[in-house]
Amino acid sequence: QKVDLGGEATVATINHSLALLQRLQELLQNGNVSDATLRVRTAGSDEVKVFHAHQLLLSLQSEVFESLLHNQSTLTLHEAPDSAALFEKFIRYLYCGEISILLHQAIPLHRLASKYRISSLQKGVAEYMKNHLAGESSQGHVVGWYHYAVKIGDEALQESCLQFLAWNLSAVMASTEWASVSVELLLLLLERSDLVLQSELELYTAVEMGLPPPARAVVEKMLRSVRYPMISPSHLFHLQKQSPVMVKHYRAVQDLLFQAFQFHSASPIHFAKYFDVNCSMFLPRNYLSASWGSQWVINNPARDDRSTSFQTQLGPSNHDTAKRVTWNVLFSPRWLPVSLRPVYSDSVSGAIQSIRIEDGRPRLVITPAMTSSDFAGVSFQKTILVGVRQQGKVFIKHAYSFHQSTDELADFLIHADLQKRTSEYLIDNSLHLHIIIKPVYHSLIKVKK
Numbered sequence: 001q002k003v004d005l006g007g008e009a010t011v012a013t014i015n016h017s018l019a020l021l022q023r024l025q026e027l028l029q030n031g032n033v034s035d036a037t038l039r040v041r042t043a044g045s046d047e048v049k050v051f052h053a054h055q056l057l058l059s060l061q062s063e064v065f066e067s068l069l070h071n072q073s074t075l076t077l078h079e080a081p082d083s084a085a086l087f088e089k090f091i092r093y094l095y096c097g098e099i100s101i102l103l104h105q106a107i108p109l110h111r112l113a114s115k116y117r118i119s120s121l122q123k124g125v126a127e128y129m130k131n132h133l134a135g136e137s138s139q140g141h142v143v144g145w146y147h148y149a150v151k152i153g154d155e156a157l158q159e160s161c162l163q164f165l166a167w168n169l170s171a172v173m174a175s176t177e178w179a180s181v182s183v184e185l186l187l188l189l190l191e192r193s194d195l196v197l198q199s200e201l202e203l204y205t206a207v208e209m210g211l212p213p214p215a216r217a218v219v220e221k222m223l224r225s226v227r228y229p230m231i232s233p234s235h236l237f238h239l240q241k242q243s244p245v246m247v248k249h250y251r252a253v254q255d256l257l258f259q260a261f262q263f264h265s266a267s268p269i270h271f272a273k274y275f276d277v278n279c280s281m282f283l284p285r286n287y288l289s290a291s292w293g294s295q296w297v298i299n300n301p302a303r304d305d306r307s308t309s310f311q312t313q314l315g316p317s318n319h320d321t322a323k324r325v326t327w328n329v330l331f332s333p334r335w336l337p338v339s340l341r342p343v344y345s346d347s348v349s350g351a352i353q354s355i356r357i358e359d360g361r362p363r364l365v366i367t368p369a370m371t372s373s374d375f376a377g378v379s380f381q382k383t384i385l386v387g388v389r390q391q392g393k394v395f396i397k398h399a400y401s402f403h404q405s406t407d408e409l410a411d412f413l414i415h416a417d418l419q420k421r422t423s424e425y426l427i428d429n430s431l432h433l434h435i436i437i438k439p440v441y442h443s444l445i446k447v448k449k
């Protein structure tokens with residue numbers, strides 16, 4: 001006897017998974033057939049929260065609960081106040097696998113997930129943190145997240161936080177968060193050449209203001225990380241005489257200040273002849289002030305080629321600051337490298353074979369408007385900062401560094417999707433660029449070719 005199975009077409013799925021999740025949550029809410037009681041004590045208070053839970057569900061999610069529940073059905077758990085406040089959400093996650101989270105809840109929630117070894121939740125919260133560095137919070141949260149990431153040894157999160165802080169340093173230095181920066185974090189930031197900020201002087205001021213009273217050796221290390229040659233001699237003189245921290249620790253940085261004054265008083269080429277200097281002191285960071293570059297907002301960037309020009313100082317040495325260099329910039333939204341250009345075929349009398357416009361990619365070229373003998377011994381490294389809007393705030397999405405043209409890079413705006421109005425690189429349909437020109441004196445910085 002043949003049974004007609006009706007073919008695959010009649011197979012249907014009855015899917016009540018949502019209703020099941022709903023019932024599991026009710027189980028927790030009403031405490032029906034509970035066989036485990038969790039008494040959550042808040043550290044430093046008499047408060048105790050009681051949850052009627054189920055061994056099966058707790059053990060399923062957490063081996064820590066499994067072993068705790070092995071010989072007892074009532075557990076007393078001690079939690080810090082911020083974790084205790086989230087405990088109900090946390091337990092609910094164990095029953096239904098879903099949780100909503102706010103910026104200030106990330107650390108206490110991650111702490112709970114780590115304590116009870118819920119690795120899916122640990123990963124989820126770490127991922128949330130990486131994606132919400134630019135989230136809106138009144139006192140800032142990235143510094144706190146960085147310190148937490150160090151404590152738990154999450155290197156990827158540390159790196160994301162550092163990158164965020166480096167590129168958004170001006171904003172962070174202006175916020176109340178700056179006061180909570182640890183000495184270790186400050187030293188790590190001071191080492192970086194990719195800090196985005198108005199000027200080196202701004203950095204000095206922030207270091208001075210944000211300085212906790214650490215050991216003398218630490219203050220001196222910090223002061224020695226400031227790139228004094230990038231500060232104008234008049235400002236240096238002012239610091240030397242007026243800054244209380246400088247006055248107090250003058251002996252520790254005397255040699256650097258002296259070197260910076262010498263750097264300003266001779267041509268850099270001449271200077272290098274007499275001094276064997278080779279250090280980051282002479283490398284500019286990403287300064288936003290006008291002598292180093294210019295902002296460029298390109299409306300409708302996908303439409304056609306655009307150009308602009310602006311002026312910068314020849315170099316940070318006082319010998320060069322008054323000399324201006326004019327730069328021409330060309331932006332092409334769909335530039336094709338020669339190998340991909342349309343081929344003009346003789347046989348079809350000049351007809352264009354398959355132009356593959358979609359192969360074009362954004363390109364930006366920066367050239368000096370004139371050549372000058374002053375440029376000898378100086379090369380100009382260019383950095384383009386791309387601003388994006390996230391959660392209503394503008395912040396730096398990418399920094400691209402190159403010598404003359406973004407052809408040198410494989411990834412310039414590669415994921416930008418400028419054609420799409422919804423591209424996350426566009427703010428009100430405009431591309432927000434900031435171009436920085438960094439003069440590098442070859443004779444001073446013998447960088448590897």
Ligand SMILES: *[C@@H]1O[C@H](CO)[C@@H](O)[C@H](O)[C@H]1NC(C)=O
Pocket residue numbers: 013015016017018
């Ligand atoms: C069942 O429904 C839920 C929610 O509607 C859905 O997320 C899930 O993918 C469905 N499962 C199957 C096997 O279709």
Ligand SMILES: *[C@@H]1O[C@H](CO)[C@@H](O)[C@H](O)[C@H]1NC(C)=O
Pocket residue numbers: 030032
């Ligand atoms: C759980 O308990 C509540 C109140 O005690 C009761 O109304 C409800 O029907 C119970 N649910 C189940 C699934 O037993």
Ligand SMILES: *[C@@H]1O[C@H](CO)[C@@H](O)[C@H](O)[C@H]1NC(C)=O
Pocket residue numbers: 071072
């Ligand atoms: C359960 O076992 C642990 C060690 O295995 C022990 O420390 C604890 O006191 C036991 N609890 C009860 C209620 O027996």
Ligand SMILES: *[C@@H]1O[C@H](CO)[C@@H](O)[C@H](O)[C@H]1NC(C)=O
Pocket residue numbers: 278279446
């Ligand atoms: C300059 O310093 C770098 C790293 O500190 C080093 O690798 C390089 O060899 C030095 N160059 C000279 C010429 O001293």
Ligand SMILES: *[C@@H]1O[C@H](CO)[C@@H](O)[C@H](O)[C@H]1NC(C)=O
Pocket residue numbers: 133134135167168169170171172196393394395396
């Ligand atoms: C990041 O930096 C940009 C400009 O540098 C600033 O407008 C923005 O507010 C910063 N974001 C945060 C979260 O500090």
